[in-house]
Amino acid sequence: MPHLRPSLIAACLLAPLLLAACNEKQQDKAAGAPAVKPEVSVMALHPTSVAITATLPGRTAASLIAEVRPQVGGIIRQRNFQEGGTVKQGEVLYEIDPATYQAAYDSAEAALAKAEGAIPSAQAKVDRYKGLSQRDAVSQQDLDTAQAALVQAQADVASAKAALESARINLDYTHIRAPIGGRVGASTVTVGALVTADQTTALTTIRQIDPINVDVIQSSVNLLKLRRSIDEGRLKTTGANVQVRLTLEDGSQYKETGRIEFLDAVVQETTGTVRVRAEFPNPDQLLLPGVYVRATIQEGVRPNSFLVPQRAVTRNAKGEATAKFVGGNGKVEERVLKVDRSVGNSWLVSEGIKDDERVVVEGAQRVRAGQEVTATPVIVNDATGELEQAQDGAAAAPDKQASAPAAASAPTVASK
Structure with missing residues (x-):
């Protein structure tokens, strides 16, 4: 069929032109459309x-720490606290055998009574010598001696009072008290242990928390x-x-x-x-x-x-x-x-x-x-x-x- 060949050739030549025209129209249409904006938050x-x-x-650290040590020596007779518990300031923690300190206190108390007993006699003698001295019945030297004896007796009383107070303090130290309130730690001694005054090893430690x-x-x-x-x-x-x-x-x-x-x-x-x-x-x-x-x-x-x-x-x-x-x-x-x-x-x-x-x-x-x-x-x-x-x-x-x-x-x- 030779008469169809020119038509086919013409169709093949026009096809690319038609496709190009369609693509151009689509691009023009897309270019005229508004662009889509991306969305952001x-x-x-x-x-x-x-x-x-x-x-x-x-x-953390305790606000107050106190190491408990004895101030007098002796045998621990009793422990009055629970290890790890809470104690109040002034509470008795340990008791030391007070026998010797009680005896020293009693002796000091007796010495004070003896010293105080000498004062009335010395005072009466001074008063008597003053009256006699005005009538020249005793010498001034005797009056001075009597007054010196009275002053000595008064000094003996003061000394005896100080000795009694010292004995009382030592007797009170047999009761070892808590210097602060707080949590008490483990005890380093048991009942029957011998402790000495101002020893380096603390009996226990109290921490205020x-x-x-x-x-x-x-x-x-x-x-x-x-x-x-x-x-x-x-x-x-x-x-x-x-x-x-x-x-x-x-x-x-x-x-x-x-x-x-x-x-x-x-x-x-x-x-x-x-x-x-x-x-x-x-x-x-x-x-x-x-x-x-x-x-x-x-x-x-x-x-x-x-x-x-x-x-x-x-x-x-x-x-x-x-x-x-x-x-x-x-x-x-x-x-x-x-x-x-x-x-x-x-x-x-x-x-x-x-x-x-x-x-x-x-x-x-x-x-x-x-x-x-x-x-x-x-x-x-x-x-x-x-x-x-x-x-x-x-x-x-x-x-x-x-x-x-x-x-x-x-x-x-x-x-x-």
Whole structure:
């Protein structure tokens, strides 16, 4: 069929042209359609007051310690306390056999009675000689001798009283009393043991643990930074009664709040640290001396600070903290932030943010700077780091930001 060949050739030549025309029309139609904006989740940032704290390791220590030692020698006749129990100040802990000290007391008491018995006779003699001396019946020398004998008798009475008091003290020392109240430790002696006055080995030790002390170590460098921040006005101190909270060995929080007792005046040369002592109520005696704890010390409050969720912050090639923001025109802007420290699941940012700016917390990887986006307002739960839908289409308010309380109970920053 030779007459069909020119038609087939013409059809083959026109087919590519028709396909090209169709593709061009589809591209023109697609170019005229509006572009789809990528969606991101944003959170509005507002300034808030942040409590600056330092979490430091430490150990508990008794507020008072007394080693009980005998002040007289003898045989222990009785022990009147339960080891590991609680004793009150002045309570009798041990009794030493008082026989010899009772005898010494009785002897001193008799010597006093004898000395006091000589005074009436000496006084009567002086009175008699004074009357006779006025009539020149006795010499002045005899009167002086009688007066000297009276003074001697009075001195003997005073000496006997002192000896009696000394004997009474030694007799009282046979009852070894608790110098302070607190928890008493194990006894180093048993009934029948011989003890000596002022021996080096303590009979037992009493520790007062209510209140109880916590000794923590603070770096001298951190103290310098803290004072510099206060001097520059970037940090406001919370006053003299600085509060301290404790985290126990098992991770639980101690229910009582302590206060700073003192800051040591000496920096340890070998470690470059300063000792800080806090005092805590311990009514239930839950804390015992020597327990390892972590103390969170409230150092001050930083006003007008911004908390940025950690999920919104990344690092660039230079290691700088960056975050993406959505401006009022709906376009993305990438910015370098000055991050100070972490606060829960957020970063404390000191520079690079203004009030009511919107930071991208989800979808930042899908957009680039200058790109127009659709922003959905959310809030971030700082305790879990999870996103929550903002109510009424509004972004996080200051009291919702990072689940932080208001300025009266500012978010807490733990500085390591």
